Amino acid sequence: MRAMVADFRLLHLVPEGKVSIERRIAGTFGYLAPEYAVTGRVTTKVDVFSFGVILMELIIGRKALDETQPKDSTHLVTWFRIMSINKDSFRKAIDSAIDLNEETLASIHTLVELAGHYCVRESYQRPDMGHIVNVFSSLVEF
Template identity: 70%
Template structure:
């Protein structure tokens, strides 16, 4: 919802009825006219992109269902989004905007490159973690990996 609208999940600058993105977005999804007005103006909406945007919006709506049992599992979300990976590519290639990711690389290739990079570093220092926030004050909900964590924990330990 944040990517489609360009709005924050909780925006105190909005009137009270529009404060919560989920509530506002669901109201906007009700009809085609209001939905198109909710889309971030920086997104080029046309006959080719609107079906993809609508698919992502519908999935986002299901992912925010009140009851957890009504929300789709991650496998379903991946199956819905995977076909859109090839459709949604930036129109202009600007290496500064993509954090050094080669957009011409396939997703499996990018994953391997990322895994190789992660294997080179078992701890994150302040300098290497700064790229995660791109210089803003955003904080991740995922804690940094403690020293030695990578060597002591395997996926079989989590089962």
């Protein structure tokens, strides 16, 4: 029961009107947004990146950082970007525990697009968490 994400909830420490703080890096490698891992700079987009990585893990059934994988597949985000280009290869990579049917596959393709969007390298290209909540709210059937 160990959290495997970036430093969620750091932003409550950001003073009103500021968009980031600089501090010691805390979190698990593989989940850290590039700008946070390199500079220690926290923005509202570091959580978005981590959430995208978690989505990737759920879809593929692999850890964010897996040293048992071949060198070019160790980091899930990098591997995911390459694999998601080829739909046929990607279908084979989906976690075998997921029962694939047409409806499930369509949902997974939506999640693949979202996860890729949440894990773009440049933070300004990522949506904020409010947008994610709105997107997922529209996907959920009540």
